[in-house]
Amino acid sequence: MIVSxxxxxxxxxxxxxxxxxxxxxxxERLGTAIKLGLLPPGARLPAERELCARLGIxxxxxxxxxxxxTQSGHVRATRGRGGGTFVSDxxxxxxxxxxxxxxxxxxxxxxxxxxxxxxxxxxxxxxxEGDVEALEQLVAGLEDVLEDFPAYRQTDVRFHVALAExxxxxxxxxxxxxxxxxxxxxIAYIAHPPEVLASSNAQHRRIVAAVRARDPxxxxxxxxxxxxxxxxxxxxxxxxx
Amino acid sequence: MIVSxxxxxxxxxxxxxxxxxxxxxxxERLGTAIKLGLLPPGARLPAERELCARLGIxxxxxxxxxxxxTQSGHVRATRGRGGGTFVSDxxxxxxxxxxxxxxxxxxxxxxxxxxxxxxxxxxxxxxxEGDVEALEQLVAGLEDVLEDFPAYRQTDVRFHVALAExxxxxxxxxxxxxxxxxxxxxIAYIAHPPEVLASSNAQHRRIVAAVRARDPxxxxxxxxxxxxxxxxxxxxxxxxx
DNA sequence: AGCGAAGGGCCGAAGAGCAAACCTTTACTC
DNA sequence: GAGTAAAGGTTTGCTCTTCGGCCCTTCGCT
Numbered sequence: 001m002i003v004s005x006x007x008x009x010x011x012x013x014x015x016x017x018x019x020x021x022x023x024x025x026x027x028e029r030l031g032t033a034i035k036l037g038l039l040p041p042g043a044r045l046p047a048e049r050e051l052c053a054r055l056g057i058x059x060x061x062x063x064x065x066x067x068x069x070t071q072s073g074h075v076r077a078t079r080g081r082g083g084g085t086f087v088s089d090x091x092x093x094x095x096x097x098x099x100x101x102x103x104x105x106x107x108x109x110x111x112x113x114x115x116x117x118x119x120x121x122x123x124x125x126x127x128x129e130g131d132v133e134a135l136e137q138l139v140a141g142l143e144d145v146l147e148d149f150p151a152y153r154q155t156d157v158r159f160h161v162a163l164a165e166x167x168x169x170x171x172x173x174x175x176x177x178x179x180x181x182x183x184x185x186x187i188a189y190i191a192h193p194p195e196v197l198a199s200s201n202a203q204h205r206r207i208v209a210a211v212r213a214r215d216p217x218x219x220x221x222x223x224x225x226x227x228x229x230x231x232x233x234x235x236x237x238x239x240x241x
Numbered sequence: 242m243i244v245s246x247x248x249x250x251x252x253x254x255x256x257x258x259x260x261x262x263x264x265x266x267x268x269e270r271l272g273t274a275i276k277l278g279l280l281p282p283g284a285r286l287p288a289e290r291e292l293c294a295r296l297g298i299x300x301x302x303x304x305x306x307x308x309x310x311t312q313s314g315h316v317r318a319t320r321g322r323g324g325g326t327f328v329s330d331x332x333x334x335x336x337x338x339x340x341x342x343x344x345x346x347x348x349x350x351x352x353x354x355x356x357x358x359x360x361x362x363x364x365x366x367x368x369x370e371g372d373v374e375a376l377e378q379l380v381a382g383l384e385d386v387l388e389d390f391p392a393y394r395q396t397d398v399r400f401h402v403a404l405a406e407x408x409x410x411x412x413x414x415x416x417x418x419x420x421x422x423x424x425x426x427x428i429a430y431i432a433h434p435p436e437v438l439a440s441s442n443a444q445h446r447r448i449v450a451a452v453r454a455r456d457p458x459x460x461x462x463x464x465x466x467x468x469x470x471x472x473x474x475x476x477x478x479x480x481x482x
Numbered sequence: 483a484g485c486g487a488a489g490g491g492c493c494g495a496a497g498a499g500c501a502a503a504c505c506t507t508t509a510c511t512c
Numbered sequence: 513g514a515g516t517a518a519a520g521g522t523t524t525g526c527t528c529t530t531c532g533g534c535c536c537t538t539c540g541c542t
Contacts, residue, residue: 011411012402012406012411012414012415012418013270013271013274013279013280013418014287014292014295014296015295015296015411015415016295016296016297017263017266017267017270017296017297017298018297019260019261019262019263019266019498019499020260021260021528021529021530022258022260022529022530023529023530025258025260026258029254029258030254033254038254039254046255047487047488047489048488048489048490049487049488049489051255054255054256054257055255055256055257055258056257056258056259057258057530057531058530058531058532059531059532059533060491060492060530060531060532061529061530061531063489063490063491064529064530066489077488077489077490078488078489078538078539079488079489079490079537079538079539080487080488080489080537080538080539080540081485081486081487081488081538081539081540081541082487082488082539082540082541083487083488083489083538083539083540084487084488084489085488085489106410107410107411107412107413110359110363110408110410110412110413111359111410111412111413111416113359113362113363114355114356114358114359114360114413114416115355115359117355117358117359117362117461118351118352118354118355118356118358118359119355121354121358121465122351122354161253165253167351169347169348169351169352170252170253170256170348171348171351171352172348172351172352172355173253174253174256175352175355177253177254216465217462220358220461221458224362224457262497262498262499263498263499264498264499288518288519288520289519289520289521290518290519290520298499298500299499299500299501300500300501301499301500301501302498302499302500304520304521304522305498305499307520318519318520318521319507319508319519319520320506320507320508320519320520320521321506321507321508321509321518321519321520322507322508322509322510322516322517322518322519323508323509323510323518323519324507324508324509324518324519324520325518325519325520326519326520
């Protein structure tokens, strides 16, 4: 009986169980979507009574989350007919990443690598003409905002999420938004000169070309190169690099 | 303002928040580890008072989970000094996958693809000599159990988890055990003749060789081929293939 | 003026989780 | 054989989260 080997995995199997509350998860979901620009400034959220049904939680729980997001300035509500809950414009300044987040930056990048590689391979196999066109439009749009990092980053996120949606796999799309949310916490404060963004967007072009050509291998290679860019920047600035 | 585009991602952003309880998560964690053979039959779990501390939950919550696992026959407890909670030997027969699980089989495979690709790429970059030797031993062991699918599958899981551990990224290791747990639910009932297992293990060899050579591209290609095997089998047997 | 759709507030029931006791069984030690 | 230590088993009571429903307030539209 090979019992001794099991001890190696014990740290994984017996690692702490983290159970997020519905409240916390909702704040994180909506907050991330707002910070990523998936819900752009000025956008209106669904009515509370509808949203809580969609999220599968009680309205009072949703309201707790919305109250938190109101107090943090990400959202603003108006009453009466035609009212609703709207994403703030402008958004509050982002908060600097916690020590915790910084300490785990490499694991965050590792997870993102997995998601992005899996996504790009499957997208190359499954993307349809319309998906590719949408991706090309996003890349073209990026070209116009090389001087404006926040705008660039927002469209960049859209690009990666669109790639994930092209896989037709909701779970991968969720994984992608989570990964992008975690990355944004890390890179929001790093200077990104236009030349860097231009070369990053050139990599986007190569990725889309490989997807259009239905060439998963080339797509994966292009994506790997793309991710190495940010990773090298982080390695130079953060502990443990 | 590009508000219209946001609607596309709405299904992702507003998807139900699934808040697992600590009890559920614990049952799943331990149950998966047992079904995967990470905790082999006869193995002794840590004492309740220690285990609940490691899992970060109250002892009463842990006991709920252990009671569930006892009733399902995966675990058995003995009292008194020198007693403890032990993995059952033999294990209860696996239950057939639910309709729910079967309906989402493709998404499960997609997630696994992402995890395995990310893992193998990072393992190829980071694995040390000891890691590679452990992997080679596991592959050698697989050669001896080509006639015994349960035994093969168990060592197969160990192989993939060991690969994940070679990345030194706890989160990827966790993702790998989760992915393997989900896959086991799908493939437990599918006949696997020795020839198929032999060719599967040949792919293992190629993966290890690429990792040893520190060649992420070749490692990813070998892994992709490896995964296609099971995926094609499932596509032939399950709905939506 | 009134209707209806939206956010805002309140309250009680139910359940999950926690903490800290205490009990029972059993093997080892002196 | 008595004592002790280490394990699982049991009980109790408290807190916090979540749910579900009900009613209020606001305010644009008809």
